[in-house]
Amino acid sequence: MIRTARRARGRAAATLLAAALVVVAAACSSDDGGDGRPSGSPSPSPSPSAVALVGVGCPSDVEGGTQVRFGDDDYLAGVVMGSGTTGVVLAHEYESDACNWLPYAKTLAQKGYTTLVFDFAGYGASDLANGTQSTVADVEAAAAYLRAHGAKKTVLMGASMGGNGVLAATKDVHPAAVVSLSAPRTFNGVSVDGADVTAPVLYVAGKYDSGGSFAADARSMASATPKGRKTLAVLDAGEHGTALLRRPSAETVEHDITTLLGKYAPAAS
Numbered sequence: 001m002i003r004t005a006r007r008a009r010g011r012a013a014a015t016l017l018a019a020a021l022v023v024v025a026a027a028c029s030s031d032d033g034g035d036g037r038p039s040g041s042p043s044p045s046p047s048p049s050a051v052a053l054v055g056v057g058c059p060s061d062v063e064g065g066t067q068v069r070f071g072d073d074d075y076l077a078g079v080v081m082g083s084g085t086t087g088v089v090l091a092h093e094y095e096s097d098a099c100n101w102l103p104y105a106k107t108l109a110q111k112g113y114t115t116l117v118f119d120f121a122g123y124g125a126s127d128l129a130n131g132t133q134s135t136v137a138d139v140e141a142a143a144a145y146l147r148a149h150g151a152k153k154t155v156l157m158g159a160s161m162g163g164n165g166v167l168a169a170t171k172d173v174h175p176a177a178v179v180s181l182s183a184p185r186t187f188n189g190v191s192v193d194g195a196d197v198t199a200p201v202l203y204v205a206g207k208y209d210s211g212g213s214f215a216a217d218a219r220s221m222a223s224a225t226p227k228g229r230k231t232l233a234v235l236d237a238g239e240h241g242t243a244l245l246r247r248p249s250a251e252t253v254e255h256d257i258t259t260l261l262g263k264y265a266p267a268a269s
Contacts, residue, residue: 061102068116071141077125078118078142080149082109085268086176087151089142090117091135091162093241094187097124100159100242107254112267114151116142120162135165136172136190143173155265156199157257158183159241160214167192167201167221175199176265179257182209182241185217194224202231202260204253208238231256 065079079098088108092100098117105115119126121133129137139162143154153176158166163183168190170178178201185192203225205218215234222232233256237249244253261267 057097058099058102061099061106064106065102068145070118070145071138072129075121075127075129076118076138076141078116078145079105081105081115081117082113083269084112084114085150085152086112086155086265087114087116087143087146087149087153088155088157089139089146089166090115091139091142091156091158091165092117092120092123093160093162100162101157104242104245112269113155113261114146114149116146118142120165133188135161135188136168139165139169140172143169143175152268153265155179155261157181160184161187163241164190164192167197170198170201171196177201177260179260180204180218180221181244181253182206182214183217183221184214185221192221194221194230195226197221197225197229200229200231200260200264201225202233202256204233204235204244204256206235206237206239206244206249208236209240214240231260 062079065081068078068080070076070078077098079102090101090105092098097119101117105117108115118138120135120138122128139156139158143156146154154173155177156166156169156173156175157179158164159181160183163180164185164187166178167180167183176199178197178199180201181204183192183203203218203222205215207215209215218232218234222230233252235244235249235252237244239246239249244250
């Protein structure tokens, strides 16, 4: 009941925010689509309901996706992009939200994957489940949603906090593959033992990120992961999480992800 009341208040506030955004958008005209980035080609503005559900900070990235809620009592909010029977869960960084992964979700969707980008409990448009946070439970709920909607194979991808969550969730989700960008070995009480990772996994970290601590964690987890299940990429870079998917490291990271997916989880219609 408390969570339902909170959700009602939150959605009412989000609706007011959406209305305000629509008014601002109507009053302003620019070539960058209103978010400071070139729009390429004209496209319809997101509807108030789309903005209200998720992605308020990146409305242009939400365009083309389907807004969904899932998990017990629909406590999680997310965006589904693409179609196909290979589904990809994308889990965001600490102090971020679904906007963190949406651009890359579109890239994967164009390659034939169904992608689900979501806000962790207590972040963005998602509620707290019973007043608590569990990144592992949220990842499991996202994977269950994809499977319930036709995914025959599931891939887990996470950045930083989300990387820790997807790695810890592999034992119960049994994904076809896992991608970890800058995951800490321990976060908010969740510790990852590479020996427990039950799927082929790509560990990626920047050598200079936070003084090398994330690279050290990637090496530690990879060393414990059974042979034949791991690829380790420590890049000559200082970027963190999904920033590694932007230049100058983007080409290397995308190549490694594409190789992993092509081997263990190719796109399927």
